[in-house]
Amino acid sequence: MPAIPVPDFLYGTAWKEHRTAALTELALRAGFRGIDTANQRRHYHEAGVGEGLAAAYRAGIVTRPDLFLQTKFTYQRGQDHRLPYDPSANLAAQVAQSLASSLDHLGTDHVDSFVLHGPASGYDWTDADAEVWEAMRKERDAGRTRRLGVSNVSLQHLEQMQAAHSELPAFVQNRCFARLGWDRQVRSFCREHKITYQGFSLLTANPEVLQHPPLIARARQMNATPAQLIFSFARAVGILPLTGTSSADHMKEDLASLGFRLPPELVQAMESIAG
DSSP states (O other), X not given: OOOOOXXXXXXXXXXXGGGHHHHHHHHHHHTOOEEEOXXXXXXXXXXXXXXXXXXXXXXXXXXXXXXXXXXXXXXXXXXXXXXXXXXXXXXXXHHHHHHHHHHHHHTSSXXXXXXXXXXXXXXXXXXXXXXXHHHHHHHHHXXXXXXXXEESOOHHHHHHXXXXXXXXXXXXXXXXXXXXXXXXXXXXXXHHTTOEXXXXXXXXXXXXXXXXXXXXXXXXXXXXOHHHXXXXXXXHTTEEEEEOOOOHHHHHHHHHGGGOOOOHHHHHHHHTSOO
16 A cells, blocks of 8 residues: 655644543644654553544544554653563564554554654664664564654764665654754755654744744744744755644644745744754
């Protein structure tokens, strides 16, 4: 089955706990068609995402083929005691168990993207990562996911993957800091290798940009919010943005940013605003 096109905006479901189902359904009602989650009970309530999806299906808002669903495999060190796999099993078995649990949570026979939530080391692409990545490839080849990704990675991780002749990911998902050039080096690698870069915490990681007086003034001139300009800027430089807002109004505003086209000089100014 062919992979569906990737939406222009993803809705992130982290840190929503008991509100997860209602907010997932609300995001779908607002118009989001990409949902990002993880089988990591410490920060996500993936079963709640599935409840929200089921409610949206019942209400006739969307059908499963309308949606891009993305989940993640998280190493045990990133989990709490509520593990989605047997901690005594080998890593390949843990990957298979985690994805099987995700498919059950989400009420589907496949996800559109399966992401390694973060490498085992903050510095190197390790043998454990290689083992997990191979297991993830097998899940993809078996049809349980359409694409693979990695999250919370450095340029060094990606270069070491490449040097090991590993298949490169379809997606890289990183927290994106303006003060670090909006992750320029990793974005450059992604652009060169036709990897879709997903940026999260675009607002929460960058309060200094949202409060930048010239940006506030420019947003006012354009009848936009500073947040909308950040999301529009992100797309202009090749970032697929995530938003995790819990506000129905902000959901609509965020999606409305899809209609903005920023002039090149504004894109350039925002790229160097804090980095």
